[in-house]
């Protein structure tokens with residue numbers, strides 16, 4: 001039986017105000033009613049569709065992310081000009097992690113440790 005139904009039965013069947021034992025039972029039933037109500041609420045929580053999530057998240061990430069190449073203070077190993085981080089917001093997951101770099105003067109492409 002659900003706690004809510006037990007609670008109603010307890011109140012209807014007893015003069016619980018005068019019986020301390022029933023007051024304790026009343027209190028614990030009230031707690032169970034609360035717990036069951038929370039569980040029901042969780043069960044009917046609407047979950048987001050995966051495609052919906054991905055579409056929302058990618059638009060937020062793109063809006064917040066400037067991925068244009070930026071100078072990184074490292075000299076090009078071929079011509080000595082300053083290198084660019086080709087995709088500043090992208091880190092290649094490896095051990096150690098790396099970033100793509102390139103030189104706009106001599107077209108050198110390579111990696112640096114992130």
Ligand SMILES: [Zn+2]
Pocket residue numbers: 076077078079080081103104105106107108
């Ligand atoms: Zn170069």
